[in-house]
Amino acid sequence: MSDAYRDHLGRPLIAVTGMGVITSLGQGLQDNWAALTGGVSGIHKITRFPTDSLSTRICGTVDFIDVPNENSVERSYAMARETTLEALAQAGISGDFDGPLFLAAPPIEPEWSARFALADRSPPSEQPADAYNRFLAAMRQKADPVFYEAALFGAISERLSDRFGTRGLPVTLSTACASGATAIQLGVEAIRQGRTTRALTVATDGSVSAEALIRFSLLSALSTQNDPPEKASKPFTRDRDGFVIAEGAATLVLESLEAAIARGAKVLGILKGCGEKADLFHRTRSSPDGGPAIASIRAALADAGIAESDIGYVNAHGTSTPENDKMEYGAMSAVFGEGLARIPVSSNKSMIGHTLTAAGAVEAVFSLQTILTGTLPPTINYQNPDPAIALDVVPNVKRDAQVTAVLSNSFGFGGQNASLVMTAEPA
């Protein structure tokens, strides 16, 4: 392999040759990018289920994809299928993909509609708290493969594998809100291991339901600024009060640069480095000193072999929760020092909300698009800056700027921290 195809550690460079994305802003990279750089919000009132007694009544759900059944598995699969079709078309790959699949997918459970339907055909209650005994009696009478399939964690990757002809056993993973970044990291690692020259990395989340919303709500994680919906997500401002739950999906086709060039593919960018670090502080809160986030960013920079000063833009995790944005700012300050003042940092979540499992990959796609187009997407709703967070957040309006290296952060419940460094295609 020529040196042009290797990184600073002698490993194969990883090219991104195809991208696909769906968010509440629309389907496809072109529409999403136009909206995102236009400062358009995809946040809207929830219509999927009634919200009258709920404190949060807004979301960034994807309501325009047809599914055969209304459940998380079907929605998540449909979005992943669509973004993968888009990415493979861009990559110019048809027929069997013939590489491994790494899928970030939401943890799933039976839908409440399925439980109610099961209750309707179950024998009557004989004592309190016996619903599952009755469900089991009903299942002994008549099996329900649809119920089973809709609660299988492996169901989405299984279908994607069949549809796109991926190789081997697909990995379905969850690192909570860092999942999308972890899927990409696994793809990068597999190519560096030499066991494949290409990997399909997909992240999808169509899991917004009443119970999902209420669970996050009970942890005080969600914004309750319902009116108007498009103003609720306001990362890095003084009046931010939580994230907006959302859906989306993204697919990135990763290839060794050598393999991509050899088949004449257009290289969109380089996935230069990945970093991760687990946090032992708390189940939902990050270490207040940002130690693990700092370690994650530094690990990504080291893996990429680039200096802090090389980073021209940060695609922030920027959830709009009081805690995350403060912690993330602290972590970036520690890593970049005084140089941080010169680095624009914006949050896509101000417009698309928090796409949870999908976020890391959705934002990686937008990071690469930032490099490709020379346009920084803004942080909208930045009317009342948090004086404790001194960042150039690309406030409210997009900005033209050529950047050659971008950092994207993802942090999640359970002490999950992952960071990606993407760079321009080596001309």
Place this chain on the structure above:
Amino acid sequence: MKAANDVVITGVGIVTSQGVGVAPHIALLTAGAPPAVVVETERFAPYPVHPLPAIDWSAQIAKRGDQRQMENWQRLGVFSAGLALDDAGLKDDAEACGTMDMIVAAGGGERDIAVDSLIVDEGLKRNDREHLLNEKLTTELRPTLFLAQLSNLMAGNISIVHKVTGSSRTFMGEEAAGISAVETAFARIKAGQSSHTLVGGALSAERLDIILLVEALQAHATGPWRQLWSRSEGEGGGIILGSVGAFLVLESREHAEARNARIYATIDAVGGDRGSRDDGRLEQRLDQLSTAAPAGETIVFSGASGLAALAARERAWLETRFPQAPVRGYSGAVGHGIEAQFPLGLALAALALDAGAIVPPFDPSEPAMTRAPKHAVVTTLGHGRGEGVAVLTAHAGTGAEELSS
């Protein structure tokens, strides 16, 4: 030939109905007679399950507060992970745990059966079920239960309780999750991307919500316990779940030898695949996955789930592919562990190889052994999808051969 990047097993954390930790499991593997199975047939009747043994959670989860943040599924995983770290001699090694990678194979945590029942019962009386759902979930759900249910919070709790923070990844997808977890950890160590990794999973079988998922396919055994290889379709046939925690500490040989770690066994190969099982394609994939397996001096630890038709196919394939090798279907002894099934098989294989065990048959159809095996093959065929095979070799002792790289 030994190599610096060989993947070796240096820690085993195991909990089954047979007991807590390596000692009762070595006893089981070296006993002169088949194990007496421990089965709970009353509590979830008509579904038999292999229950947890008596556990002093405090032995691995010191803080009561941490114990309270979890339900049994996460507790069992965190507890077993602690056993593995202890067994590897790394439990109190802050530097090693702080740089240790982690891959957990996880399903989901416990539902609140009482709350679900309350909502369902109320729903039978009302036609505004979606409004009812909002009312009841808002008032009845315990906020912390969400965290006990989240798949990646087993790993999150391992970070908190045992300070394992190099990295934390959670794989999902039933049996395939456990296969991919071991496969990925193996590939990373081989490639020098990790020097030491904690890998494993757990299943709490004593849960109606899990039994329900299996019974949605009418795949759960009913009635009394039956021998693994002689279950038939219909009444009594199918899967018997077992509460299982199985974690391994995997290291590069170089990393293990540098700290004079005890090495149970070397993993020579591990792989997983999936696809249609029609027209002999399952057997073709298993042939591919087992190309590295030696023919002689080999024991097979089969993770057959208990589904009769699939178990029969696996047994037939094993008898063709490994005609000399004794087969031990370990879910016959401790139940089926879903996500934990494959790590459990590796744990048992590692213990058997290290102990030079002449493993008693777990089932009357399994042939007796006459000499200790040098190699072990571990299989897991997902009850719905996905297959994995690992090949292990006994550790020949340190210093006998020079490292080749």
